[in-house]
Amino acid sequence: MHEYPVTEQIIKIASEKAKENNAIKVCHIALVVGEHSGFIGESIQMYFDIISRGTICEGAILEIENIKAKWKCPLCDITYMRQPYSFACPKCGQDGLPTNIGKEFYIKSIEVEVP
Amino acid sequence: MTNIEKIDVVQDIYEENDRIALETKESLEKVGVFVINVMGSPGAGKTSSIINIIRSMPEESFYVIEGDIESDIDTIKLKELGINAVQINTNGACHLDAPIVQKYAKKIDMDKPGILFIENIGNLVCPAEFRIGEHIKMLICSTAEGSDKPYKYPLAFEKANIILLTKCDLKEFVDFDDDFFRKGIKGLNKTAPIFEVNAKTGEGFKEVVEWIRKNR
Numbered sequence: 256m257h258e259y260p261v262t263e264q265i266i267k268i269a270s271e272k273a274k275e276n277n278a279i280k281v282c283h284i285a286l287v288v289g290e291h292s293g294f295i296g297e298s299i300q301m302y303f304d305i306i307s308r309g310t311i312c313e314g315a316i317l318e319i320e321n322i323k324a325k326w327k328c329p330l331c332d333i334t335y336m337r338q339p340y341s342f343a344c345p346k347c348g349q350d351g352l353p354t355n356i357g358k359e360f361y362i363k364s365i366e367v368e369v370p
Numbered sequence: 371m372t373n374i375e376k377i378d379v380v381q382d383i384y385e386e387n388d389r390i391a392l393e394t395k396e397s398l399e400k401v402g403v404f405v406i407n408v409m410g411s412p413g414a415g416k417t418s419s420i421i422n423i424i425r426s427m428p429e430e431s432f433y434v435i436e437g438d439i440e441s442d443i444d445t446i447k448l449k450e451l452g453i454n455a456v457q458i459n460t461n462g463a464c465h466l467d468a469p470i471v472q473k474y475a476k477k478i479d480m481d482k483p484g485i486l487f488i489e490n491i492g493n494l495v496c497p498a499e500f501r502i503g504e505h506i507k508m509l510i511c512s513t514a515e516g517s518d519k520p521y522k523y524p525l526a527f528e529k530a531n532i533i534l535l536t537k538c539d540l541k542e543f544v545d546f547d548d549d550f551f552r553k554g555i556k557g558l559n560k561t562a563p564i565f566e567v568n569a570k571t572g573e574g575f576k577e578v579v580e581w582i583r584k585n586r
């Protein structure tokens with residue numbers, strides 16, 4: 256259920272962009288999905304195959320780029336992947352802060368067929 | 371002959387949701403309504419906390435939008451207490467989004483400035499991902515859920531502006547580890563205050579209400 260409405264949104268955005276460019280078909284959609292975006296690529300793919308039927312996006316290949324979440328240490332000015340049950344910076348041991356790396360959820364590009 | 375063309379898009383999938391959320395927030399702001407998105411697991415104590423806050427601020431006008439997958443149990447409870455409430459049933463969807471909230475916000479007659487609580491679907495995951503028109507997110511977490519929740523559901527804790535730890539009367543029965551809980555939150559969110567409350571006695575809500583008064 257969870258990925259259904261966002262998949263509809265993906266198809267809507269891709270279809271609009273394709274039509275703006277006078278395309279007749281969307282062949283490829285490049286999606287960027289952060290680890291902490293809350294969305295799962297496989298699940299989006301499943302809904303995509305169902306919802307895109309009969310639309311300009313039917314049959315398009317969905318390519319999903321996953322991004323690992325990173326924390327930032329304000330003292331050492333580095334970003335790092337955290338260890339389980341810990342938020343500590345690997346350099347100084349202080350707790351860092353979450354960043355937007357790993358929360359991405361956007362369409363990067365599409366490939367379309369134009370007559 | 372057809373050609374393949376690549377088009378750069380770089381469009382956030384939340385963009386339309388966020389635009390509608392902003393519209394709702396701005397239109398409510400115009401009539402002096404401050405919006406609080408109340409998030410937390412099923413049974414964490416969201417409705418009980420809303421009721422306690424409303425009782426502690428008799429000078430204020432309150433409105434509530436109740437989100438549940440099914441039923442109007444919470445709305446009936448609020449209406450029986452004289453609180454102006456409407457029910458959203460999502461029929462399966464696991465979170466509220468901006469379009470549905472915008473539609474239901476129009477169904478409440480908010481004739482006086484005040485506070486609108488939007489009780490999100492009981493779920494510690496996806497409600498944190500969607501803006502619905504709120505000024506602040508209030509996270510309700512109960513001791514009975516266990517002190518490891520910040521580690522398992524980080525986004526809800528990261529996005530919260532204020533955190534209520536409910537059912538503090540049950541701490542001793544559920545081996546709640548305060549330090550572990552607070553350490554987890556500090557790694558995710560350095561600004562949200564954590565208030566310990568008991569919705570059965572009303573303990574701790576005085577401080578919550580003071581914080582709301584200061585931050586609205």
Ligand SMILES: Nc1nc2c(ncn2[C@@H]2O[C@H](COP(=O)(O)OP(=O)(O)OP(=O)(O)O)[C@@H](O)[C@H]2O)c(=O)[nH]1
Binds near residue numbers: 415539540570
């Ligand atoms: N002992 C104790 N029980 C509480 C407290 N707060 C809530 N409860 C009880 O916990 C149960 C769930 O409380 P609700 O306020 O309905 O929780 P909710 O988060 O609104 O639940 P849903 O809307 O179903 O997700 C009820 O039986 C409450 O009486 C508390 O501080 N202490």
Ligand SMILES: [Mg+2]
Binds near residue numbers: 416417418444489
């Ligand atoms: Mg409730």
Ligand SMILES: [Zn+2]
Binds near residue numbers: 329348
């Ligand atoms: Zn460091």
